[in-house]
Amino acid sequence: MSARILVVDDILPNVKLLEAKLKNEYYNVLCAYSGAEALEIIKNEKPDMVLLDVMMPEMDGFEVCRRIKNDPETEHIPVVMVTALTDAADRVNGLEAGADDFLTKPLDDVALMARVRSLIRLKMTMDEWRARENTATTLGVIEDIAKDNDKAEPANVLVIEDQEFEAERLIRSIEADGHMVSHAKSGMEALELINHYLFNVIVLSLEIDPDNDEGGLRFLSHLRSNDKARSVPILMVSQNDTQKIARGLEIGAHDYIVRPVDKNELRARLNTQIRRYRFQEKLRANYEVSLSMALTDSLTGLFNRRYLNVHLEKLLNTSGEQRKPVAVLMFDIDHFKAVNDTHGHSVGDEVLKAFSNRIKGRLRSFDILARTGGEEFVAVLVDVSFEKACYIAERLRRSVAEDPFPASVEEGELFITTSIGMVYVGTDVLKVDDVLNRVDKQLYEAKETGRNRAIVDGQGLLAPDDYKEPPRFMMEQGQ
Numbered sequence: 001m002s003a004r005i006l007v008v009d010d011i012l013p014n015v016k017l018l019e020a021k022l023k024n025e026y027y028n029v030l031c032a033y034s035g036a037e038a039l040e041i042i043k044n045e046k047p048d049m050v051l052l053d054v055m056m057p058e059m060d061g062f063e064v065c066r067r068i069k070n071d072p073e074t075e076h077i078p079v080v081m082v083t084a085l086t087d088a089a090d091r092v093n094g095l096e097a098g099a100d101d102f103l104t105k106p107l108d109d110v111a112l113m114a115r116v117r118s119l120i121r122l123k124m125t126m127d128e129w130r131a132r133e134n135t136a137t138t139l140g141v142i143e144d145i146a147k148d149n150d151k152a153e154p155a156n157v158l159v160i161e162d163q164e165f166e167a168e169r170l171i172r173s174i175e176a177d178g179h180m181v182s183h184a185k186s187g188m189e190a191l192e193l194i195n196h197y198l199f200n201v202i203v204l205s206l207e208i209d210p211d212n213d214e215g216g217l218r219f220l221s222h223l224r225s226n227d228k229a230r231s232v233p234i235l236m237v238s239q240n241d242t243q244k245i246a247r248g249l250e251i252g253a254h255d256y257i258v259r260p261v262d263k264n265e266l267r268a269r270l271n272t273q274i275r276r277y278r279f280q281e282k283l284r285a286n287y288e289v290s291l292s293m294a295l296t297d298s299l300t301g302l303f304n305r306r307y308l309n310v311h312l313e314k315l316l317n318t319s320g321e322q323r324k325p326v327a328v329l330m331f332d333i334d335h336f337k338a339v340n341d342t343h344g345h346s347v348g349d350e351v352l353k354a355f356s357n358r359i360k361g362r363l364r365s366f367d368i369l370a371r372t373g374g375e376e377f378v379a380v381l382v383d384v385s386f387e388k389a390c391y392i393a394e395r396l397r398r399s400v401a402e403d404p405f406p407a408s409v410e411e412g413e414l415f416i417t418t419s420i421g422m423v424y425v426g427t428d429v430l431k432v433d434d435v436l437n438r439v440d441k442q443l444y445e446a447k448e449t450g451r452n453r454a455i456v457d458g459q460g461l462l463a464p465d466d467y468k469e470p471p472r473f474m475m476e477q478g479q
Contacts, residue, residue: 035059054083069098114246128366155200327389417452
């Protein structure tokens with residue numbers, strides 16, 4: 001996962017050390033040596049994340065963080081404050097200034113990289129929701145919603161803790177802000193509550209199930225795959241176990257707090273998660289309700305060509321280092337007319353819906369899939385390398401060809417294949433029509449030369465045997 005990270009510290013060796021660690025993980029690093037310089041870089045470059053030292057002359061990290069978070073253009077950039085301060089009051093000051101986390105020097109590399117990856121994932125998801133809202137606003141379908149600067153209102157909070165004394169302390173601290181708290185002593189109790197109630201935040205003890213060291217992490221993984229809990233922020237409560245906390249962030253937790261829990265820090269972290277969750281849900285609801293008729297295909301629920309054109313144009317017009325590499329894939333269901341002619345249009349509609357669900361289920365949440373014609377679909381992959389895009393294209397082709405699609409026919413299922421054309425735009429400056437025309441030519445060649453194949457602009461046919469196993473970097477990132 002590539003990202004640009006700004007490192008801010010007035011001490012040169014500290015900057016160089018962090019820069020080396022981040023570059024070793026293939027991040028792009030920007031550097032600033034004062035608060036004023038950092039704000040100027042943030043204004044012009046819009047980095048994906050800021051690692052910010054607290055103790056700096058003229059303007060300390062707390063003030064820099066406040067200015068970042070008070071600017072609507074930069075408030076969604078994650079800020080991690082890095083300092084030698086260890087007092088809980090300092091952490092609370094940082095969190096109240098808007099910081100997403102507070103790491104203490106000397107930095108533990110495992111904890112640092114886990115936090116960086118976690119916050120980058122969250123920002124990419126938020127960026128995609130904001131981009132979709134921006135697209136809809138440009139089209140005139142909705143008005144721009146209020147920015148994320150409101151105080152967190154009372155929320156529904158689920159506390160999962162099997163130790164009665166610890167649970168009582170957590171509940172008292174959370175209820176002091178007027179939040180409504182439900183308590184579960186086990187994973188089974190928690191799932192029962194989740195199935196019946198909507199929660200804004202889940203506070204999860206990683207020490208539940210004391211007979212199993214992995215109990216809390218296993219349940220965290222289960223929550224991330226649960227439909228009703230998947231998008232709910234999870235705040236972990238744990239002993240000072242760096243490895244376990246890092247693993248929890250990798251699995252999908254949003255934040256953590258270390259025992260013994262400081263009640264003010266707990267409330268600050270909790271309110272941050274509530275604000276973020278409500279803003280994301282506001283974006284999601286506004287987008288889903290207002291755009292469903294104007295910008296989506298009524299049969300498959302995918303985006304339509306109108307949305308695709310505007311969204312792709314915004315991606316291609318992003319300038320400078322903010323521009324993420326883009327790959328565009330165009331799919332055509334092979335011999336689809338024969339499906340309609342032989343089995344009827346109702347079966348054809350079943351195939352279209354099943355096809356769209358299968359492709360969409362194998363893309364990342366921030367990729368775009370649109371239905372642009374009868375049996376024609378376009379996927380836009382954001383922030384991918386050329387090699388990764390080729391693997392994804394061949395994997396999608398194989399996923400269609402290898403497993404039949406359920407259909408209302410005598411056999412109960414139909415085998416279909418798809419032809420794919422791909423253009424890797426990278427960071428080139430191109431027009432939408434030029435990109436779509438180029439990818440359409442590759443699709444045409446795939447159909448004319450035998451179908452059930454993927455052809456890439458500039459490379460030609462993707463040989464299936466060369467793309468059977470994903471490369472190591474894709475397996476590590478869960479692609």
